[in-house]
Amino acid sequence: MRGKAANLKEADAGMKRMVISMGMKGIFAKKRGRRTAAAITGCVFFVILLAIYIGGALLPDSALAADFSQKSLPPSMKHLFGTDFLGRDMFVRTVKGLSLSLAVGAVASVISALIALAVGVTAAMGRGIADHAVNWFIDVFMSVPHTVLIILISVAFSRGAFGMLVGLAVTHWVSLARIIRGEVLQIRSMQYITASRRFGKSRLWIARKHILPHMLPQFFVGLILLFPHAIMHESGLTFLGFGLPPEQPAIGIILSESMKYLSGGAFWLALFPGLALVLLVLMIDKLGNTIRSLLEPREAQL
Amino acid sequence: MNILEVKNLSLAFRMYDGAFSRRDLSVLTNLSITVRGGEILAVAGSSGSGKSLLAHAILGILPKNAVTGGELFWCGERLTPKLQQKLRGKDLAFVPQSVTYLDPLIRVGRQVTKDDKRLADLFFRYHLKKEVARQFPHELSGGMTRRILISAALAGNPKLVIADEPTPGLSPHLAEHAMKHFREIADSGAAVLLITHDIDLAIRFADRVAVFYAGTTVETANASDFADENLLRHPYSRVLYRAMPQNGFAPAVGSQPYAGALPRGCLFAPRCEKCTAECTKAPPAPRVVRGGEVCCRHAA
Amino acid sequence: MLLEAKNIVFGYERGRNILENMSLSIESGERLALVGPSGCGKSTLAQILAGNYVPGSGQVLLDGKALPRRGFCPVQLIYQHPEKALNPRWKLGKSLFEAWAPDDGFLNALGIEKVWLSRYPAELSGGEMQRFCIARALAPETRFLIADEITTMLDVVTQAQIWNMLLRIAAERNLGILAVTHNGELAKKISARTVTFPEKT
DSSP states (O other): OTTHHHHHHHHHHHHHHTOOOTTOHHHHHHHTTHHHHHHHHHHHHHHHHHHHHHHHHHSOGGGGOOOGGGTTOOOOSSSTTOBOTTOOBHHHHHHHHHHHHHHHHHHHHHHHHHHHHHHHHHHHHHOHHHHHHHHHHHHHHHHSOHHHHHHHHHHHTTSHHHHHHHHHHHHSSHHHHHHHHHHHHHHHTSHHHHHHHHTTOOHHHHIIIIIHHHHHHHHHHHHHHHHHHHHHHHHHHHHHTSSSOTTSOOHHHHHHHHHHHHTTTOTHHHHHHHHHHHHHHHHHHHHHHHHHHHHOTTTOOO | OEEEEEEEEEEEEEEESSSSOEEEEEEEEEEEEEEETTOEEEEEOOTTSSHHHHHHHHHTOOOTTEEEEEEEEETTEEOOHHHHHHHBTTTEEEEOSSGGGSOTTSOHHHHHOSOHHHHHHHHHHTTOOGGGGGSOGGGSOHHHHHHHHHHHHHTTOOSEEEEESOOTTSOHHHHHHHHHHHHHHHHTTOEEEEEESOHHHHHHHOSEEEEEETTEEEEEEEGGGGGSGGGOOSHHHHHHHHHSGGGTOOOOSSOOOOTTSOOSSOTTGGGOTTOOHHHHHSOOOOEEETTEEEOOTTOO | OEEEEEEEEEOSBTTBOSEEEEEEEEETTOEEEEEOOTTSSHHHHHHHHTTSSOOSEEEEEETTEEOOSSSOOSEEEEOSOTTTSSOTTSOHHHHHHHHOOOOHHHHHHHTOOGGGGGSOGGGSOHHHHHHHHHHHHTOTTOOEEEEESTTTTSOHHHHHHHHHHHHHHHHHHTOEEEEEESOHHHHHHHOSEEEEOOOOO
16 A cells, blocks of 8 residues: 555554554644644744844944943843943843854854765775774764863864864764764665666765765754754853853853853853853754654654 | 454544645555454455554554544443553553564563463463573564564453464464464454464464455455355455465456545445446445355345 | 576574575576575575675576676566665656666556656555566566565465566566565466475474
């Protein structure tokens, strides 16, 4: 019957979760819009993220000019997130910081994902020695604490924005590379790949036509899910003073500056930017997962 | 006694083709069977045609995107999700198709039953060594796994055992053995619902055979009826009979209709030589003909 | 032409050979059935004959020469589960043309409807998918077909349809067919000669 493979897969998944839903029309009605709702949520998040990025990029630096008449004000209608010790609006600083984080995260995760793709595919296609070597390398990489590794690399590359970007880019690919390797290995062993070989198709042709298209959705979702990691590490590193220089409007800088004033009761200096960063990260994560379930309709229980 | 009665069961899946295009696939339509205590009833049809879903519907373990219609009765009482939950694993047992239904991280003995005495009984009965109880699923051979799955199903002294394709992967010797177990279960008074794609197996070991076509059962015949084409009641059963390698290997034209595009009337009408105008308008109601149930207006 | 397996030894694990010194041969136009219970190594032999597995020792020869490693293989294997042998992301037409470009007459002879070409595997039944797998394997370069339980998962009517059609085409083209099956009755119907694998204990 049509769709039986998918049906049975779903039936199987259902079996395992022991879901009871016989003849319950109510549940059904609620499910109608679940996919659409998820897609709309995804779109909304995307628009918000885009707005933060563009907003931050468009805001002139003059918006961050010091104004000592407005020094250290708590949150109000005029200054939503309050102001800092130089009288700068914390909302503007936060938006600028998030925008910068997004940019850094984007660059770092794209480079990381590309490394992951190259390494993962090499490992899976090369088999034997190449695979062993790559796996060993990944194990070594994973055995070093992540933050320490980023710090070491960023210091080795002259610190600052460039050093940190390198640090972020070359440390985030490991888990995705593992996933890609596993996926490629799995597809390679499929009967339709063997059949393709017997029809006289070359390895390169098979990699291009069969394997790559299968990997792309995984790759994109993996890339988006790298984003939050990269952003958190960027902020963390900057907070510790190994990342972006103090003149940049980064969230990490804001947070580390705020430390001095927290004991004075200026909670807004850390609370709002910190909360905004967490929300940003959660939104990106949700966006990635939404895209995944929309790309793989048969595997998602959405 | 009727242990389980399935009346006009229908089942559809809400499916997604792309990100948003959705359609309903009706997989089972107007399916009716009755399983009695002391017998093996086989449901035989091509694999992937939704037979397993019948089992899942009875057990109440369908995935969330399934919509069902029709009625199920357990010993005359309506089989509600609540009752299903109460019966599952006790009066209502399931022997699944594959090893993947065992938890890979738990020793098999614990997965069969927590009652040590019962475990010893079951292991003795199915020729499993005591040490096996301490092993993990991946350490078992195919035949041993099958026996574990069977003993797990029987641990609660079930009234109905549903076996979904219990034999593929077993050597003929072990398959025979497995089927003998089901025979014993039936002889002890319980009902066995055997779901299989192997019509030969169904005829050999079951008491009655329900012929499954395009998501419905067109006929429930005694297994002995398959000895002679003329004893069968439904035109499709006869087509099936003639297509068996030992009975002529005749390739009837046409194929089963798709879940997405079922005919309005009798599901077999487009391929049936006895088809009349009536047949294309409404599905036939089940009738009893010569001691078997059949869904055909022309059966006599 | 002659397809030979000579003294094939094969094992998945060291020290446990599933095939021990197995030899057999098929000629063009011959129909041979390989019968035996599951797990006896008949599917493994099918894979070896099609060049998918390399035997531990022994050879597979086509007219005295080894099977070509590159290019279209004249020995084609058809699998038990067509849904695994077709890329689920490809429309069936694409999967079919991956092997060769048959004309409409050929598709008709196989009972493939043109609209199926633009559908995905999950939208067809097992029998329909299997017709595509057979069509792919019947390229002009094909000399031998290895049919590994190709109708086991199908209903008997579809089984009869597929084998009747396959045997007709094989006869027209003088193809050699090696049918792997556990069903003795089916083997009798489709083959002229039967090789039986013993049951392992």
